[in-house]
Amino acid sequence: xxxxxxxxxxxxxxxxxxxxxxxxxxxxxxxxxxxxxxxxxxxxxxxxxxxxxxxxxxxxxxxxxxxxxxxxxxxxxxxxxxxxxxxxxxxxxxxxxxxxxxxxxxxxxxxxxxxxxxxxxxxxxxxxxxxxxxxxxxxxxxxxxxxxxxxxxxxxxxxxxxxxxxxxxxxxxxxxxxxxxxxxxxxxxxxxxxxxxxxxxxxxxxxxxxxxxxxxxxxxxxxxxxxxxxxxxxxxxxxxxxxxxxxxxxxxxxxxxxxxxxxxxxxxxxxxxxxxxxxxxxxxxxxxxxxxxxxxxxxxxxxxxxxxxxxxxxxxxxxxxxxxxxxxxxxxxxxxxxxxxxxxxxxxxxxxxxxxxxxxxxxxxxxxxxxxxxxxxxxxxxxxxxxxxxxxxxxxxxxxxxxxxxxxxxxxxxxxxxxxxxxxxxxxxxxxxxxxxxxxxxxxxxxxxxxxxxxxxxxxxxxxxxxxxxxxxxxxxxxxxxxxxxxxxxxxxxxxxxxxxxxxxxxxxx
Numbered sequence: 001x002x003x004x005x006x007x008x009x010x011x012x013x014x015x016x017x018x019x020x021x022x023x024x025x026x027x028x029x030x031x032x033x034x035x036x037x038x039x040x041x042x043x044x045x046x047x048x049x050x051x052x053x054x055x056x057x058x059x060x061x062x063x064x065x066x067x068x069x070x071x072x073x074x075x076x077x078x079x080x081x082x083x084x085x086x087x088x089x090x091x092x093x094x095x096x097x098x099x100x101x102x103x104x105x106x107x108x109x110x111x112x113x114x115x116x117x118x119x120x121x122x123x124x125x126x127x128x129x130x131x132x133x134x135x136x137x138x139x140x141x142x143x144x145x146x147x148x149x150x151x152x153x154x155x156x157x158x159x160x161x162x163x164x165x166x167x168x169x170x171x172x173x174x175x176x177x178x179x180x181x182x183x184x185x186x187x188x189x190x191x192x193x194x195x196x197x198x199x200x201x202x203x204x205x206x207x208x209x210x211x212x213x214x215x216x217x218x219x220x221x222x223x224x225x226x227x228x229x230x231x232x233x234x235x236x237x238x239x240x241x242x243x244x245x246x247x248x249x250x251x252x253x254x255x256x257x258x259x260x261x262x263x264x265x266x267x268x269x270x271x272x273x274x275x276x277x278x279x280x281x282x283x284x285x286x287x288x289x290x291x292x293x294x295x296x297x298x299x300x301x302x303x304x305x306x307x308x309x310x311x312x313x314x315x316x317x318x319x320x321x322x323x324x325x326x327x328x329x330x331x332x333x334x335x336x337x338x339x340x341x342x343x344x345x346x347x348x349x350x351x352x353x354x355x356x357x358x359x360x361x362x363x364x365x366x367x368x369x370x371x372x373x374x375x376x377x378x379x380x381x382x383x384x385x386x387x388x389x390x391x392x393x394x395x396x397x398x399x400x401x402x403x404x405x406x407x408x409x410x411x412x413x414x415x416x417x418x419x420x421x422x423x424x425x426x427x428x429x430x431x432x433x434x435x436x437x438x439x440x441x442x443x444x445x446x447x448x449x450x451x452x453x454x455x456x457x458x459x460x461x462x463x464x465x466x467x468x469x470x471x472x473x474x475x476x477x478x479x480x481x482x483x484x485x486x487x488x489x490x491x492x493x494x495x496x497x498x499x500x501x502x503x504x505x506x507x508x509x510x
Contacts, residue, residue, distance in 0.1 A: 001102065001105060002022070002081045003263060004022055004081045005078075006018065006076070008076050009076075010074045011041075011042050011045075011067060012038040012041065013035055013038055013290065015069075019296075024257040025266070025280045026266065026283065027268055028265070028268070029282060030287070034292065036268075036285050039265075043108060045064075045076070046086075047106070047231060050101055050105050051108075054096070063094075086099065107229045112235050130146045144223065145195055147226055149186045150194075150226075155168075173221055174214075184198045185198070216239060217249065229262070231263050234253075236268055243350040243352060247272055282296075320349040322381045324355075324383045325384045326386055336474065341481070349506055361402050382414075382499065384416065385399050385414070387419050387420070388420070412498065414494060419452040420456060422467060423452060425473075425476075425481070426480055426486055427445060427448050429477060433476060434466055440465050443465050444463075
């Protein structure tokens, strides 16, 4: 049984909203204070009421009544995929009232952004006490180290449904995502306090002295593993994780959802997550003067969320190399080029393909958006701009002004030799997009091989030609652009004479 839809009334800042047609992995995106966390909290507090008939174990609260605006009209309704529904309300004394409770309703776990600080607080706690806290869903009372030792304790005794494999599989997961971490061992200190040690480059260290990324990942991994929850709620899981690790973490969540039948809900600002439209269902959370709305985002329109969020400093500074492009199709194209065709070359660095869009470009040219203040913080920043003119003509004035401004601010910028990105797909991509229509194939070939007097899309509209984009473009690139030598030489030059030398400089290979 999984959640299909959610209806919320008078909970925190959510007055009357509904979120429908959930998938296996669901992400809520939006600006700060838009209501992303409140949706996760609503799911968890209702799940507590349904599963243990007590929502006082809900973590981020002082009192339950603080989160319920109107006890008489508060309501959270779960609609499940079998079309049954459960409604949670509140009594006048703020006790949970549950109508139509389902015996097999999925339990939830809410994991808040911790980045490992919870591991710094250590107490003498027995494995039995730790397990009892987990069974009561008091996750805020225990940290990942205590949980891991409890797993080890009962695994090697084959008790509480745990086996040695239960413990060893967790260590294997950590080693998979942090290959430099060796010989992990959950143990007790001389003060009989749970700890975790590991070897890195010949030194044995306590987890206390590791990076926040490892501690944060451990916290999430261990709590998900032992909770037994079928609904996992992750608030800003990207915190403390490098962009490349974020990508691998999303792959891990996808594996969890498919192999363990877990439904996942994420509240996030991460643009890395936005690149996973194939496996994640996105929802935009809007807050207009306190009026919050949840809009389902079509997979083909995921990149419009980027323009809503804008380019934040963290989007630039958390990447090793930033490649800024104009539109969504450029993002799709260069993601394929970097992640697939040049996968081996960029394996050890994080290259962010970031869309800046027309409004941002106009703001940069006019001076209303200044990028000069980030020069000292991000050295490896490359901008790409459409020519918006025939190859044999001078670039459009807007493109020239844009490049001049970027160069003036100390960055690299290239104006394409061809009119726009569509002329850099292989012809086979455009032909395959016509789905076997001979006339359309001839027409798209004529545009592709023509003088580029107009934008590709403008020319294509007259003949009802399909210009691939979004998910369709991704699929066609995978099939018809399989080797870097199929790329236009101009694109190869940018990658091989600019980005790869940057990569070598970053890794100290020069």
